[in-house]
Amino acid sequence: MRSVFFALTALGVMLLAVWAYHENHATQQARAEQRAIEREINALRANIAMQRAEWAYLNRPERLRALVDMNFTRLNLLPMTVEQFGRIDEIVYPERPHGQDAETPPALGAFGLSPEGIAHTAADPATAPDTEADAP
């Protein structure tokens, strides 16, 4: 009886030792993995910082202004000024036309415009209303 107990104890200790050894290894592996992830996070952070800096550099007002000037014939962008604002009562509320095209979106209809009208204005630079901003 006694010897069985001793044998079991010895076996238990050995199993525990194996388990502890295994845990030790697992911990070291986790540590190494953590260090690798930390390095990756740092590298990614540095990349993000670089991208953000590049984004800010590419979007600097000076460059955007130059781009707008270069593409003026195509985009017709002008600086946004006070005169370009209208009042809501300057817009005539349209009579609902008879036999209105069902495909006209209601939002466009409210401004008395049709999709063809918009396409036409956009194609004609002289009357293009696109004066959104110089978008700095």
Next chain:
Amino acid sequence: MIRIPLRPLARILPARDRGQDTTAIEREHLALRHQQVQDRARRRGERRLLFMATLFFAGFALIGVRMAVMAASPPPEVTPWRGEQIDAFRADITDRAGRILATNLRTNALYAELRHMVDGERAAHELARIFPDLDADGLARRLTDPSTRFLWIRPRLSPEQVQAVHDIGEPGLLFGPRAMRLYPNGRLAAHILGGAGFGTQGVSAAEIVGTAGIEHRLNAELRDPAREGRPLALSLDLSVQAVVEEVLSGGMTMLNARAAAAVVMDAHSGEIVAMASMPDFDPNSRPALPAGTDPTYSPLFNHAVQGSYELGSVMKAFTVAQALERGLVGPQTMIDTRGPLRVSRFSITDYRSRGPRQSVADVFIYSSNIGTARLAQMIGAEEQRAFLQSFGLLEPSPVELAEARRVRPQFSERWTELSAMTISYGHGLTTSPVMLASAYAALVNGGTRVEPTLLRRPDPVPGERLISEQTSATMRALMRAVVAGGTASLAEVPGVLPGGKTGTADKPNPAGGYYSGRVRATFAGAFPMNDPRYVIVVMLDEPEDTTGPEPRRTAGWTAAPVTGEIVRRIAPLLGVRPQDGLDIEAALLTR
């Protein structure tokens, strides 16, 4: 404990005398002894067991507590800077909408470690081909010098240069990682940002230190590791700043001005939305301060903050406001404006006389020096000084720039009646444009004091009351009238209702007296005037409009149109909705 003797002689001897058998006694005695020994051994065993149990318990408790702490504590933040000797961290700077104004970039510094150097001579010549400004022979001498062990060659390299140096194949040339301060918008807001350079340098890092502007003033705050991931948000608006700089530099060129400055400030919180000074520079490669020449000619000089000037008639607003506030006059009170007004040896004249008597409103709108001087006489020197003091015009500006604290307004310590009269129309007291803007904010925002700031102040608390609501409303109406029909009609922008006051001051000659034909033109005002949200100050140094038959230098012809153009462009960006003119005039009258 009393030890039991080996043989119980006290009992054995009498028993032997009596002729009894002593064996039983001895045996009994021996049993007693055995029991005592056993007791002792058991007690010792128990003590040992207890000791071991405590030891194990403490050990397991320690492990348990440690595990609990590890499980409960948050994971440590991963930082590329932690563990390095030199703290290279520096927070980004953004505008009010989070657009980057200053950030850090990783680059490499080049150094040489001579014990690894194979062929210093060749390395020096190869390096000189990559960096043409390097002196090849000098470098070769230093790279082959046996007493040198370590040498910094370049503080920062571009990725292409790093590759080129790699291609030399010299093991003695090594790279140290560096965080570099980058201002992606170039010249934009250069004077506010200032610039940064390297402080202490190590092989693996170098600290970045602000050299001027907000980088220098808030250096400690920017380097505080606690604000990691949280950029410093300024009150500036990048788009507004860009427009202000564009228009100001255009205006400066067209009017042949030597320098220019502009400030746009929130009238209630004192947040500076845009602040420009021309000429400017690129903070990425900050030029050196010119030696020997006048520092105010340098592009580094911030005219909006460092420049403290006699700004002329824009100061009349404070004289008129004080006279109205103290109830000495009303807007329609008639003032004697016959000229010239002689005080001791000094005579005060008007640029253009508009009759012997004018109302206070006309004195302001048509900018009469004589009328304002008369008002100053009524107010008194001491009172005037206290009033200007309350607006902060006699103190250095509190704005968060390294340069601001060193600039004190200049005025004569003896504030006589004569100085009160000249100060009333803007001579004899110097003011920086940024301080003028915050003082004007207090005039038009309903009368509460405003401290200028470059940092976000989302929930402004109204400051100390300086003038009454009523006086502030009258000042708004008067300033509106200056633009609607007075000296600053070129600043008019339909729908936005700007208002303000022009000032044309002769420039003081360092040799004494004033230059003739050299002026500093200023416009100070706000928009929209029925409920001012933004204050604007524009200053041009030596402007000259040569489009007419004779050169025009007054602020109405120079600073006012530049201001008008700025307001026309920035009002939509600031969300100022154009309003119907008629409604506004009515609102101004009823308020």
